[in-house]
Amino acid sequence: MFSDFLKRLTAPDPAPLGEDDARLALAALLVRIARSDRDYAPAEIRRIDRVLKTRYGLTDQKAEELRSAAETLEAQAPDTVRFTRAIKDTVAYEQRESVMEALWSVVLADGSREDEEDALMRLVASLLGVNDRDSNLARRRVEQREGG
Incomplete structure (x- = not known):
């Protein structure tokens, strides 16, 4: 399953992903950001589940299943x-911009921001085409909402 997904992602001119694959890609990106500081904290795992549940209207079990699949995919993905x-x-x-909010909420879930997380967030924002200002605003919205 994951090898086919990765082949589609790494094709020279990949076709746009369907909804399920786009969910998996976002979930894997959330996992990647959580693992970037080499401390995949329970608070980050809970936050990923909550983001997936809220964003996609999933049950607790379906959100956990999606995160679990994303963990496997993220471990196999080259970049x-x-x-x-x-x-x-x-x-x-x-x-x-809401994707950036989801990512920032995972970064901030364990109560600390590590250099590795900040560096990956800058890279991800750039790759997503989100400018620094909008990424910063997304972080601030999360901090206000989460009480940080």
Whole structure:
């Protein structure tokens, strides 16, 4: 399953992803950002599940299943570019800002921001075509909403 998905992502001119594959790509990107500081904290896992549940209207079990599949995919994926390209190609700019909010919420879930997370967030924002200002605004909205 994952090898086919990765082949589609790494094709020279990949077709836009369907809804299920786009969900998986976003979930894998959330996992990647959570793992970027080498501390995949329970708070980050819970936050990923909550983001997936809220964003896609999933049950707790379906959100956990999607995250589990994303964990496997993320471990096998060679780079972040593939996930971001898949998301950028299927998600309008305004909605990519909400993707940035989801990513920031995972980064901030464990109460600390590590250099590795900040560096990956800058890269992801750039790859998604989200400018620094909008990424910063997304982070601030999450901090206000989450009480950080």
